[in-house]
């Protein structure tokens with residue numbers, strides 16, 4: 001079901017500068033907020049002025065584009081801030097698999113933002129439910145296997161690697177899920193606080209129950225300028241500084257990881273080139289060091305040739321080979337066949353878009369779906385012909401730690 005803002009009467013949208021609100025997450029009055037935060041900056045939102053459950057299928061991004069146009073065109077905007085993320089904003093999550101249900105767009109009733117030393121508040125309509133509920137601890141967390149046990153998943157990784165060696169495909173990203181159960185309902189604000197504190201380099205996000213801290217920026221559009229941070233190739237952190245350094249150097253020198261990274265970069269290049277008048281990809285990846293893992297990372301920048309919105313760019317890019325594989329269509333089939341689960345929003349695009357088409361979208365990694373006392377967590381990795389199933393499992397376990405920390409503190 002979708003409720004379009006302004007379909008019956010135009011709704012007033014007002015953006016005004018505000019004093020620095022301090023920690024954006026602490027300002028959130030409700031337990032199921034919208035958020036996109038990195039280094040303390042970004043957007044948080046609450047309430048629902050409009051919401052769309054996007055129908056699955058190949059036309060989902062076109063459907064979303066039309067819905068957003070109706071919503072944004074139906075708004076009476078008074079915006080004295082005029083910055084990306086001011087005026088009406090929609091948060092969104094798209095499922096990894098276009099055939100899965102669960103893609104959602106929401107225009108919150110209130111959005112509080114901080115960027116480059118400026119802060120602003122956008123409100124929609126005149127009724128605002130702002131009863132502040134105190135932060136609640138979920139208590140003890142217990143874990144169970146999702147669709148596959150760890151040994152079953154290792155077996156599936158070995159099968160995928162064999163198929164790659166036999167030439168069916170070049171790379172596939174395989175994931176698994178873990179089921180977490182808490183003693184008390186999970187307060188997403190608490191997870192966001194922990195994620196933002198421990199993973200400041202990542203984008204802490206919350207949209208329609210999908211929560212996480214992703215290091216991977218799919219695309220940022222600011223006017224005609226675009227940016228992306230492509231990640232693929234990972235090693236868990238070492239036991240101390242010397243081990244860490246050695247692991248980082250080994251990652252940079254690893255043929256397997258460099259090949260895995262090259263697949264991801266070339267999928268991004270192929271998707272962006274037709275949309276851009278200029279596009280720059282680095283010759284060599286660098287290391288991105290996070291508290292749980294180190295990644296091979298490439299910062300891509302470009303300039304859009306025409307007026308494509310950030311969502312148009314998302315539609316062209318998803319799924320990159322950082323979460324799908326090479327070639328894409330074969331990888332998607334192998335993922336459907338071998339994983340034995342629906343990824344839902346995990347590894348799909350998550351982020352926000354404003355009425356000018358600017359916005360930031362990440363790939364929903366290091367994430368989980370939170371509902372009441374339960375959370376379904378996801379993690380995976382790129383599989384190549386010479387992948388070692390035990391090493392891939394260790395890598396996935398290191399990636400799970402992000403959400404386990406968010407739940408347990």
Ligand SMILES: C=C(O[C@H]1C=CC=C(C(=O)O)[C@@H]1O)C(=O)O
Pocket residue numbers: 173175216231232233234295321322323365366378379380381382383399
């Ligand atoms: C699939 C995941 O990570 C992707 C992003 C960065 C590095 C990856 C890797 O090295 O395998 C994956 O491609 C995940 O975090 O679940």
